[in-house]
Amino acid sequence: MSPDQYGVTVARVSAIIYDKPVTDPSLLTAGIGRAEAMAYRDEIGEAMTDADWAEVECRLRRAYSSLKASVAS
Numbered sequence: 001m002s003p004d005q006y007g008v009t010v011a012r013v014s015a016i017i018y019d020k021p022v023t024d025p026s027l028l029t030a031g032i033g034r035a036e037a038m039a040y041r042d043e044i045g046e047a048m049t050d051a052d053w054a055e056v057e058c059r060l061r062r063a064y065s066s067l068k069a070s071v072a073s
Contacts, residue, residue, distance in 0.1 A: 003032060003035040003036045003038070003039040004032055004035070006035040006038075007028070007031040007032030007033070007034065007035035007036070008028065008031060008032070009031070010030075010031035010032075010034050010035055011024075011027040011028045011030065011031030011032070012031075013031075014027050014030065014031060014067060014070075015027055018070070018071050020070055020071070024070050026066045026067065026069045026070035026073075027066075027067065027070045029063070029066040030063045030064065030066040030067035030070065031063075032063075033059055033060070033062055033063030033066060034060065034063045034064075036059060037056050037059035037060050037063065040052075040055065040056060040059065041056050
């Protein structure tokens with residue numbers, strides 16, 4: 001499953017949890033962003049460096065900011 005496909009699944013779960021429409025663009029952005037961060041980590045595997053972890057953190061921060069925007073509205 002690609003990060004885009006898995007991200008839609010993450011967005012659907014978030015929609016259920018937060019009682020939001022599944023079509024909410026912020027939820028989709030958040031779900032796909034989280035899935036892309038996971039895919040990045042999986043791609044690098046055991047070779048993860050501090051810089052790689054910083055990249056994962058940056059991606060997750062963007063994703064959670066988008067989720068927060070959706071939940072707050």
